[in-house]
Each structure stands twice: as structure tokens, then as C-alpha cells.
Amino acid sequence: MIQKELCKIISQTEIATNIYELTVSAQLTREIVAPGQFVHLRVASGGDPLLRRPISICSYDRNKLQFTMIYRKEGHGTSLLTKMVAGMEIDILGPLGNGFPIEEVSSGETALLVGGGIGVPPLYELSNQLAANGVHVIHVLGFQTRAASFYEDKFLENGETYVATVDGTYGSKGFVTDIIKDIQFDCLYTCGPTSMLQAIAKQYPDEKVFLSLEERMGCGIGACFACVCKQTDDPTGVSYKKVCSDGPVFRAGEVLI
Amino acid sequence: MIQKELCKIISQTEIATNIYELTVSAQLTREIVAPGQFVHLRVASGGDPLLRRPISICSYDRNKLQFTMIYRKEGHGTSLLTKMVAGMEIDILGPLGNGFPIEEVSSGETALLVGGGIGVPPLYELSNQLAANGVHVIHVLGFQTRAASFYEDKFLENGETYVATVDGTYGSKGFVTDIIKDIQFDCLYTCGPTSMLQAIAKQYPDEKVFLSLEERMGCGIGACFACVCKQTDDPTGVSYKKVCSDGPVFRAGEVLI
Amino acid sequence: MSRLNIELPGLTLKNPIMPASGCFGFGKEYSQFYDLSTLGAIMIKATTVEPRFGNPTPRVAETNAGMLNAIGLQNPGLQKVMGEELPWLAQYDVPIIANVAGSVEEDYITVAKEISQAPNVHALELNISCPNVKTGGIAFGTIPEVARQLTKKVKAISAVPVYVKLSPNVTNIVEMAKAVEEGGADGLTMINTLIGMRLDIKTGKPILANRTGGLSGPAIKPVAIRMIYEVSQAVNIPIIGMGGIQTAADVLEFFYAGASAVAVGTANFVDPFVCPTIIEELPNMLETLGFEHISECQGRSWKKHEQFAYHRA
């Protein structure tokens, strides 16, 4: 069930340029059911900014009742968030949405996890859970530049990890789509910029591919219809899915991206 | 000259119920020229709240470059202010306005200082400076209730101090105006609720009385015409004074209150 | 003794707090958080004759102390609302106000006629003010005579009282209010959103795919208060007020202005518990201010003090 909770900040660290890792202590950790779910953060108590910010759950620990998020300092909301320090409380609504289906790949099979920039974080918990299930996990992570890259070492603990940077300052120069061309897999999970998701969906029309989408949100719980996308198979022209409550993870081909 | 400065908070303490004493380190302390001047505080960096808050300077130390304010937690702005702790920075515009004229009373003469509630703070620096000048200082301080009273001991160091509380929980029950009836003085300085200032001005039509006024402000520097009051002696009907830049201290009878 | 119960045409309200149309779907999502029977009423999402997908995304953009939306009246259509959403809501002890939208007069009439017969629909809210639909709509909300005519026709066929939702995007809101009162409206709801826009700094283009959107949230509260203040003095029908309400104090401000009940929109997105929280806080706030019943607050900003003889403060 979705909770609204004032969560105490355990730690906040800038782990790469403008990339922050934020860990909170939260009862709502109990309710997390799959990697790829997200939470909605209220970064100011007044009206500036007014709306909550959707941030993915990067990893969680049911015993300690803690979870970790990784976010990029973008605009007003995330900038304010960077100012918060351990001990402060933050208003969190979550867990929200449906995560990645880990049961789609079995022990001994190969899962390919493809992350772009700030789409990388939710793949980390996914990788942990798949590896624990005996799945062979391959990671391909794309970043703008070396200074913005993070978590390569953590992913390496679970399996092969390839990094691409747009400017070539680290790993291979270029896009994740260049790297994955030569990799065999049973199931592909991906999260990142829409253009990357589109390219991947196009590249593998017949494979098992799961995408995590982003959309501007109002409520985050399915009530406002801000975050809808059209279903691919739509006889009436009015069928839709909500990214916040039906997603953010969809099977490729299910919705128009 | 008026400065805009990010000032570091040295300390903040709740010294009575909902009454906070806030000391900051500030270069602009150099520019303070009289007790009764005020500053304009920005309590949030975003737009909520948008406007600055006028708060009087309660005491200042030119050597340490520090000054102290005392404020009551009222609404949104002052509530946010109470959350700030030592080490944080606060955006201050000041010093603003014209303070109490200490030269109006000479060594050996008697000054009567009458404060009501949150009008008490600016009288403290005034008391210090008058006492230092050899003026005989008498204080009459009015509060709602004992729990909201403060600084009596500090005022006592400079001279006789009478306290009245509206509910009679401390000092004499009632209003400052009852107490001052029997006190002789050469000059009266007062700050507090408008009704109190009106009563005092009426009580002493022929004495030397200086009042510190409050008015809702926009700019605090004389540009927006939010805080005007009419001049008493107004042949044209359009003469005015600005509380922020001509005041907040006026001679009784100078402006309509 | 309840300090909060209110009677309005068609509506017996436990309390005057209801979620605003479009900000609460058909209630399901919020039923995860609390019992919907605590609410005074529910204004359900706009219903049109046919299902609508609405506008392309992005459909929301944030602004200072507010947000823009251009959902475009997405809804499952009259049949599904009648067949699924309303029956589902019937499990709760809460009157429903059905928000009726359309592009042409017949649309409104078709929806109003049928939906007003649903057993838990106690009133209609005629949405003549949606800023996010291209065809039609706009004239209904800005030309007094057109609004009057539509109100009259809907009144003629509605099985329940009709409230008309006014747009703030007009020169003279009093004129609009009087016109729909003349048309037979049983009440007014106001305000709908102000038309606004945000541009992306990097691309220079509108953030909303629909370009413009409706501005809601605390930013518009002073406009709502002003309009309700003016309209409540000029008409004899009750007003359900809305626009930026977040707290119990905001609710009182709307009552003082002249509202007889209020709706909470955008704030539900910020805090899903906002309605029950306000309902819980109101009695204490009334007590502190010396009111025995919230109705004593109504119109206080302009009513003469004699009318408040029973008021202690």
C-alpha cells in the first residue's frame, strides 16, 4: 500500500558531478514490491515548489527499513533537495507504480540491463535481485561524460558491466545502443531518455523488452491523468495507460513512446 | 548606507513563549546609526514567502559586528525563521529607517520608555544608549501574559522597570497606560500596538513623545508607497510620511496614527 | 454537535469540504488513503458523451505556487461513468456532484439528462469553463447570454439541482454569475483555472503539448477570493468556492468571501490526505475563533456586523 511518511535522512552524498545519493529511513520500505518502483518527494513545505518530484528507488533494505535514491540536480526542486542533510525529515509518498518483472527471466538465463544517465539507478536493485536469483546479468550504462558516471563498481559485483560516454571520456565513446548490438540476452530491461528507449524498442521488435518511462506528473497515484500514454493496440483511439500507476515499467510494444 | 548582506546566524533562542532572540554577524552593523532602526529579512530563497519581513534591531555591537533581533512567531514568515539555526545564512537588507533621537534628552534628565509586546525590543538598545549618556531611564513594559514576557532583567540593569500583563499573571494587571500615569519624565519613547501609541499620544499632547510605528511594507526603502501615513498638519490633504524611510519613529503629533 | 454540516440545493453535506472535479478522478485512487465517506461530497471528473483521450503529453507544468494543466477532459465517457464509476462510488455514504462537459449544447444535455438520474448523483456541475478544449466550450463560459441559455436548457432536463462552474477568464464575473442565475442555476461553483502558459528555457517552446493550460493552486487564491466576494453579494444562489485551498484557514477565507462550501483541487496532488486533514482541523479552528458553526463565517467579509450577533469574538 502507498504510504505518506515523514522520513528521516540517513545520508546524502554527491557521488558524481551533480549526482546525489540519498538514503532515508522509512517504514514504507516494507511496501516496496519490485525494483523500478518510485516515490514522490515533497522538497519544500510551502508552495515553492508546489508539486512532488518523482524519483526511482535505487535500492532498499527491508531489514533496516531504509532505501536509497540517486538523483541529478536539475531544476528548482532537485536543487533544494541537495541542501537537505542527515537528520532532516522529508515527506515521501510511495512506493508508487509497478516495477520491473523479475520473474520474466529464470536462473541460468541472461538479462541485459541498459541504463542511460539518471535512468541507471532503478536498474541497480533489479540487478541485485536478478543476480540473487541466479540470472546471468549484463549491464550497459551510458553517461554524458566520465564525471557524471556512477555505480560502475557496484554493478560489476553482479556481472559484466560496459560503460559508454557520449564524449568518450570514459568507456567506449558513443551510445549504449552501439554496445548492445553484439550482446545476446533472454530479457532486456531498460530505463533512460525516451530517445534511447525508442531506439532499443525498435532494435528488438521480437524480444522480451521492458522499458521504464518518464512523464511529467501531477498526483503520481493515477488520479489526475497527467501522465497517460496511448496503448499501441488501440481500436477506439481512447485506450491509455498511466505511467504513474500502470507503469512506469511497460513491456515494449504495449504503449506508444 | 543600506546594505544587502548574507549574514551568518550566531545564535537563535526561544527566550519566552513564541518569542525568539536571533543574533547575526553582519558587516552592516557598521551602518547602524540609532536605536529603533530596523532590518528587512528574507526568510526563504524561493517565492514562499515572497516579501521580506521588517524586524527591529534590538541591540548591536559595533566591535563584534553583530546585532540582535527579538521577534514573535506570528505567521508563515516568522514561523520559517524559527527553523533557522546557528551557522545558516540569512539575507538581510538594512539598516533601514530613522531611529529614536537620543539627543532629545540630556544627562540628568528622565526618559520614560514604554514598550508593548513585540514593541519592547527596539527600546533595549535605546535604554542602553540613554543610560550610557547619564540619562535617568524608567521602563514600563506591557505583555499579554507572564510566559510572553522577556528582558525585564536586562532593562533593570539600566533603571527602574515596571511590568504590566493583560491577564495579571505578572507585574500589575492591565495596560502600560495605567502605570505611566504617575511617572514624571522629560521625554517619552514608545513602541508597541497602535492602540497603545494612540492612547499615549492622547495622554501627553504637550510633552516630548516619540512613537515607533508599524505598517505593512513592500520595499522597506521608500520606493513603493505601501507604508505611508498622513501628516497631521496637512493643508493640501496629500502630505505624507513613509514609515519605512521617514520613520518608523515619529514625534507624536507629526503624523496621524 | 457538528459545526460543519451544511445544506445546499440537492446536497446535505456532513461538512462543506469536497475534492474538486478533475483532481480526484472518480475517487478510487484516494480510497486507498482514507474512507471517502468522510468527505462532504465528491465532484467527479468531467464526463462527456463519448470517451475522450484528451490532449497529448506533457499535460502539466509547474509554476510558482501553482501548476498548469491541459488534460483535455480525458474521461471514459457517459456509459462507463454510469455503468462502472458511479455504481462503484455508491458503496460510500457521500453525495456525488457530476461535472458535465461538452462541445455543443446537445452534448451537455445528453450527459446531464442521463447522469442526473444516477441514484448517488445529487447535483450537476455544468463545466462551461474548461480552458483546455479547442472546440466549443469557450463561448459558454464567456458570453452571458450563451451561458444563460445553456443553463436554462440543462435545468429543464436535469433530475437534480444544477450548479454552474464559472471561468475566471472574463472581464465581468458578476455579469456571468447573474446570467446563469437568471437561467435557473441552483448554485455556482468558482473558480475554474486561469489560462496560463510556460515556455521551456532550452527550446523556447511551450512546456505543455497543448501550449496553454489552466493555472490552479495557491497562486490563484487571491483571484478566487475577489471573485467570490463580488459574486456572492450580487446573486441569491449559493457558491461552492475553490482555487488554491490548502488549509483550514484557506477554507475560512473562502467562507468569509461568501462561499457556502468549498472544493479542494491541486492540493490533493501535494498531499493526498488534505481533505480529511482539513475536515479534522476545522472544528478546532472555528472554536478558537469563536464560531459555533461554520455557516457563521459565510459572507463575513461584507455582511454587516449586526448579522453576527451570535458571534462571540
Add this chain to the structure above:
Amino acid sequence: MSRLNIELPGLTLKNPIMPASGCFGFGKEYSQFYDLSTLGAIMIKATTVEPRFGNPTPRVAETNAGMLNAIGLQNPGLQKVMGEELPWLAQYDVPIIANVAGSVEEDYITVAKEISQAPNVHALELNISCPNVKTGGIAFGTIPEVARQLTKKVKAISAVPVYVKLSPNVTNIVEMAKAVEEGGADGLTMINTLIGMRLDIKTGKPILANRTGGLSGPAIKPVAIRMIYEVSQAVNIPIIGMGGIQTAADVLEFFYAGASAVAVGTANFVDPFVCPTIIEELPNMLETLGFEHISECQGRSWKKHEQFAYHRA
């Protein structure tokens, strides 16, 4: 090379940033903080024929991300503005835009005729949109034909170009803009404040002595952007945009919408250095976004991309 210089009717601007009328007095107070010659121009406080005291206090109230004001056009009157304020401002190398207000046509004409002859007044801003004055004014700002007539008459006697300041409190802003363009306006300034109100929770009464006031600040920015977006596509005269500007990014948003220069109002109260800060930050922001000159941003939200061939991003 300057990225910021702009030419508008009557105005050769070093940069397109100017303080908005009523938010900067006649400049003296801000001259304590910085050299007024850094500004693109200065829009001085509304001037009327006779001195005016304005409304009783309180004259301001805070709102979420905004403020209400009901100053009521307090000003020292035409003679004093001509004899003292303008000559004092002449020491600075900065064009003055004189805001002209009145209750009846003759008032506007008297002020416009005389003030337009002051050597440092390079343009007039016809204030047909002040929400805080009881008599007159309102019709000028809401009825297109009345606005057109007034513009025409003022144009006939003004020695400098005439900009007309539009009120956002209308159903159809484009109609108003076209009317004053037809009346001969050389440019538009928009938007003036939205009409709003706040009530005191304890007393239930309006916080402003004038009851209603003009809403300004970041809260109204989306409304300003939308209106400038609409109007700039419908008229052929330039727009000086305003409404909630606080940062260099806000300035670009107004240019994208269709403004050719901007004015900063309320933000001066929050940060007296806001204008010079924006002027300093703009060139870097333009550089980062790949613009060689701020004029490339103008109308970018609606202009076709071909028109931006020279644009690198």
C-alpha cells in the same frame, strides 16, 4: 559586442531591462544601491495632473508567490514630477518612460502633453489598467473602443511614442491589443496586475483598506506569458513584457513568448539589486543557450524554426 541592445519606438536601450512603474518610485531610493545608468530604461511611477495621496493603509498584502497592492496611484502630481523628479533623473544616462494615469480623458491628455516634452522622457506608458482607483480608469482598460479613442487622442498630442499598458482582467486581451494598435499605439506594455483580494482570518475582513488590490509577482507569470504569446502574434507593434520576472531565465521566457523588452516590478522589493543582477547574468545565459543576441529569442515560442537559421543550438 553587446548581446543586449534593443531599439524600440522612441527608445534606444543598452539592454531590455527596466524597472516597472510603481515599483521603483522615481529612482532615488534605488540610486543608493547602484548606478541607474546601468538600466535599459526606467518606468516611473504613475503621474496624474494633481498630487494624489492614494488609498488608506494597509496597502499591501502578501499572497502565495505574489503580493496585492492598492497604492491608489499616490504621486506628487504633474508639476512636481516635471519640476523635480525628472530633472533629478536627468543626471543619469537612461531613457525614462513616463506612466500616465487619470480618471477622465482630459487628465490623460493634460499629463501626456506636458510630460512628453520633458527632455529625458522618451516614451509614454498609458496606464489604462490600474485596478486600484475607484473612479474611471476601468472602462479605459476593458472596453476596446474606449481604449482606442483614448490612445488616438493621446497620440495626437504626445511628443514621444506612446505605449499602452494592458490590463489582464479581460475576456479577450487580443481584442484590446488590436484596438489600441488601431488607435495608433507605438507599443504595448503588459501585463498590469490581476485583481485579487485577501481576507484576515481573525476579523474576516479584507486585509487591504481598499478591499481589492492588484496581484503581482511570480504567481501571475504564467498568465503574462500566455497573454504576450497571444498578443504578439496578433499585432505588429512591440511589447514590453512584465509580470513576475525575477531572473534572467524569466526574461528569456518573456522574449520567447513575444516580448521585445521587459520590466521588473515586485522583484525589486525582494532584492533591490535584481535589475543589475539580471543585466549581468543575461549575456552568459544567452551564450550558453547559443544565442548571439537577445533579439533572437523574441517570439521563439511561435516563430517557425527557419526564422532562426542563424541560431546555433
